[in-house]
Amino acid sequence: MRYCYLLFLLLLAAFPSQAQVPKTTATTEKEILSKATQLLQDRQYESAWKLLNGFDPKHRRPAVALKQTELALNYHLRSRELEGFGFVDLKPLEQLDSLRAKYTRAAIRYPFAVELVLKNLLKQHPANYKLNRALADYYYQVEQCQCAEADKSPATLYALMARHYTIAHQHGLGDYSSYYKLGYARLSQARIAESVPLFQRSIKLRPDYALAHFQLAYSYTELKKLTKALEEARTAARLADTPELKYDANFVASELERRLGISSSAPKAEAQPKP
Numbered sequence: 129m130r131y132c133y134l135l136f137l138l139l140l141a142a143f144p145s146q147a148q149v150p151k152t153t154a155t156t157e158k159e160i161l162s163k164a165t166q167l168l169q170d171r172q173y174e175s176a177w178k179l180l181n182g183f184d185p186k187h188r189r190p191a192v193a194l195k196q197t198e199l200a201l202n203y204h205l206r207s208r209e210l211e212g213f214g215f216v217d218l219k220p221l222e223q224l225d226s227l228r229a230k231y232t233r234a235a236i237r238y239p240f241a242v243e244l245v246l247k248n249l250l251k252q253h254p255a256n257y258k259l260n261r262a263l264a265d266y267y268y269q270v271e272q273c274q275c276a277e278a279d280k281s282p283a284t285l286y287a288l289m290a291r292h293y294t295i296a297h298q299h300g301l302g303d304y305s306s307y308y309k310l311g312y313a314r315l316s317q318a319r320i321a322e323s324v325p326l327f328q329r330s331i332k333l334r335p336d337y338a339l340a341h342f343q344l345a346y347s348y349t350e351l352k353k354l355t356k357a358l359e360e361a362r363t364a365a366r367l368a369d370t371p372e373l374k375y376d377a378n379f380v381a382s383e384l385e386r387r388l389g390i391s392s393s394a395p396k397a398e399a400q401p402k403p
Contacts, residue, residue, distance in 0.1 A: 168198075173205070174217050177213075180195055180196050190258070197242055201242070214235035214238070260292040264288070265306075268285075268309045290313045290317070293313070302329075304334035308326070339364075345364060354384055361384060
């Protein structure tokens with residue numbers, strides 16, 4: 129009997145109880161978001177998506193869904209009406225733009241209906257104004273690419289953009305990009321005077337943002353403030369980071385100089401087809 133008792137003690141020592149087994153710490157949302165951010169910086173877009181989607185497959189966590197929205201809208205390889213996406217992990221010398229033409233719709237492997245996910249989360253978390261900001265960015269992208277929401281007119285999209293950007297700004301979630309996009313929405317709604325302070329705010333936050341200078345020149349032109357418009361058009365041409373924007377800004381500046389009776393001091397823009 130004593131032999132059996134000793135054997136039992138030895139077995140207990142060899143196989144500790146569940147309470148004695150060290151527990152591994154569950155991965156937290158903060159850690160997942162940090163890893164996903166690093167993967168984005170490393171341009172490992174598919175890996176980032178798999179990490180986020182594996183952690184929150186039913187899209188119940190606002191912070192995770194917001195990171196997925198950022199990834200989906202800005203770094204997708206292919207998209208199906210912004211409700212399904214394809215991603216790829218880029219190699220050191222690869223660029224997304226050059227790869228997009230090579231992949232068919234078969235590359236769209238991951239469903240993620242951006243608007244539906246964000247609206248459902250907003251119903252559950254009405255005080256999470258980051259969701260308003262993300263929805264506004266979504267509607268802006270829809271209006272620009274005309275690749276989703278076929279049932280929504282441009283006027284509807286401008287109204288949705290304005291509504292959600294305004295809410296985000298009221299709660300301190302504005303930056304140069306959001307103020308520019310809200311100004312663009314107001315300009316597109318023919319609410320010209322309202323667009324001016326928004327473009328000005330965008331420029332204050334990022335003085336070298338050529339697109340805001342260009343749109344402000346248009347607003348000033350519509351308001352018959354031609355001298356101010358000319359100043360902004362010239363600034364846009366000087367700061368432009370694409371040939372198309374530089375051409376357009378120089379063209380607008382030339383027209384304003386003609387209307388003001390000013391001889392152009394800038395070099396003439398070479399003729400090129402409009403984008």
